Amino acid sequence: MDDRLPYNDIIDVCLLAGKIMLQNGAETSRVEDTMVRIAAAFGCGESHSFSTPTGIIFSLDGMHPASKLIRVSQRSTDLHKVTLVNSISRSISSKEMTPEEAYLRLKQIEKAGMGYPMWVQVFAAFIASGCFLIMFQGQWNDFIWSCIAGGMGFTCLLYLHWLLEVRFFAEFIASLVVGLVAMFFVQIGVGSHLDTIIIGAVMPLVPGLLITNAARDLIAGHLVSGLSKGADAGLTALAIGAGISAAFVFL
Numbered sequence: 584m585d586d587r588l589p590y591n592d593i594i595d596v597c598l599l600a601g602k603i604m605l606q607n608g609a610e611t612s613r614v615e616d617t618m619v620r621i622a623a624a625f626g627c628g629e630s631h632s633f634s635t636p637t638g639i640i641f642s643l644d645g646m647h648p649a650s651k652l653i654r655v656s657q658r659s660t661d662l663h664k665v666t667l668v669n670s671i672s673r674s675i676s677s678k679e680m681t682p683e684e685a686y687l688r689l690k691q692i693e694k695a696g697m698g699y700p701m702w703v704q705v706f707a708a709f710i711a712s713g714c715f716l717i718m719f720q721g722q723w724n725d726f727i728w729s730c731i732a733g734g735m736g737f738t739c740l741l742y743l744h745w746l747l748e749v750r751f752f753a754e755f756i757a758s759l760v761v762g763l764v765a766m767f768f769v770q771i772g773v774g775s776h777l778d779t780i781i782i783g784a785v786m787p788l789v790p791g792l793l794i795t796n797a798a799r800d801l802i803a804g805h806l807v808s809g810l811s812k813g814a815d816a817g818l819t820a821l822a823i824g825a826g827i828s829a830a831f832v833f834l
Contacts, residue, residue, distance in 0.1 A: 589682065590627070590643055590647050590649055591649065592682040592683065592686065593621075593622055593625045593627055593643065593682055594622075594641055594642075594643060594649060594650075594651050595651075595682075595686060596621060596625075596675075596682050596685050596686050596689065597618040597621050597622050597630070597632070597641050598618070598639060598641050598651055598653050599686065599689045599690070599693065600617055600618060600621055600668050600671065600672065600685075600689055601614045601615070601617065601618045601632065601634060601639045601641065602639060602653055602655055602693075603664055603665075603668050603689060603692055603693050604617060604664075604665050604668050605634060605636070605639065605655050605658070606655055606657060606658055606659065607658075607659060607660065607661040607662065607664040607665050608658075608659070608660040608661065608662055608665060608792050608793075608796070609665045609796075610796040610799050610800055610803075611634050611635070611636075611796070611800050611803075611805045611808040611809075612799070612800060612803045612805055613665075614632075614634045614639070615632040615633070615634055617668065617669065617672050618630070618632040618634075618639075618641055619631075619632055620672060620676060621672055621675050621676075621685075622641075622643065624672075624675045624676045624678070625675070625682060627643050627645065629643065629644035629645055630642065630643050630644070631644070634808065635807055635808050635811055636655070636658065636808060636811045636812055636815065637654065637655055637656070637811070638652060638653065638654045638655055639652070639653050639655065640652045660792055664692055664695070667692050668689065668692065671685055671688055671689060671692075701741055704737070704741065705734055705737055705738050705741070706734075707787075708733050708734055708736075708737035708787035709730045709731070709733060709734035709737075710730065711733065711786065711787050712729045712730050712732065712733025712734065712783045712784045712786065712787060713726040713727065713729050713730040713733070713783065714783075715729075715733075715782070715783040715784075715786040716729040716779050716780065716782070716783030716784075717783075718783075719779055719782050719783060720779070721776060721779035721780070721782075721783060722775055722776060722779070724775060725774050725775055725776055725779060725780050725783075728765070728768040728773060728774040728780055729765075729779070729780045729783040729784050731764065731768075732760075732761050732764040732765045732768070732780060732781070732784035733761065733783065733784035733785070733786070733787055735760055735761070735764055736757040736758065736760045736761035736764070736784055736785065736787070736788060737757065737787050737788065739753070739756055739757040739760045740753050740754060740756075740757035740788060743756055743757070750819070750822075751818055751819075751821075751822050752822075754788060754819055754822035754823060754826070755822040755823075755825055755826045755829075756826065757788055757826065758785060758788060758822065758823045758824075758825070758826025758827050758830075759826040759827075759829050759830050760826075761781060761784045761785050761788075761826070761827070761830075762781060762826060762827045762829070762830025762831065763830045763833065764784075765777055765780040765781045765784060765830075766830060766831075768780065781827060785823055785827065788819075788823055789819070789820075789823070790815070790816050790819045793812055793815060793816045793819070794812075794813075794816045796812055797809050797810075797812035797813040797815075797816055800812060801813070
């Protein structure tokens with residue numbers, strides 16, 4: 584048996600755990616810490632990890648030093664998967680899993696779909712839009728119109744992102760739909776305050792988790808990751824602003 588194989592298995596487990604966490608909304612510092620802890624639990628005390636929003640480099644020192652790099656091209660938000668990876672990390676630390684068992688379990692998590700079906704996500708965006716309208720001092724008679732505009736915008740975001748996989752374009756069109764639907768309700772006389780309807784409806788599109796993680800990474804000293812996530816959040820804000828502005832131009 585090749586004595587390097589266990590080291591490669593450990594690196595594969597660490598990289599897969601880090602990849603799942605990074606793809607589903609975990610902050611960079613948590614990803615790197617989890618990978619190092621898993622390696623230490625398997626007896627590799629000298630390990631190094633470097634992660635950015637688009638890739639992870641992990642290496643083991645010792646008698647058989649080795650390094651691997653993986654690229655992360657797709658990112659979303661599913662904190663349930665992050666929680667599952669954390670539970671596996673704790674099981675590994677408790678010596679309850681071998682590298683092979685941990686790798687198979689992580690593969691199952693990676694292949695699993697989103698924690699909630701699409702209709703539940705759209706319904707959540709529907710309700711959240713109305714709640715944000717109330718939070719921003721909107722009127723109750725605009726509640727349902729903000730819900731409809733937010734739900735339609737979020738549906739466009741999910742569908743266009745699945746169809747084109749170009750997030751900026753999907754966010755721009757979703758914001759445009761939100762603006763046009765809100766203006767339609769105001770123009771036919773059922774909606775009263777256009778500004779609060781639009782503000783409430785676009786909130787499900789705002790990358791709050793991404794902004795929070797960018798701030799946490801910058802504070803923790805992960806400057807590359809923090810600036811990258813900040814730029815990503817800035818592009819999303821630009822897409823939302825451009826979409827709403829385009830709606831005002833059309834009408």
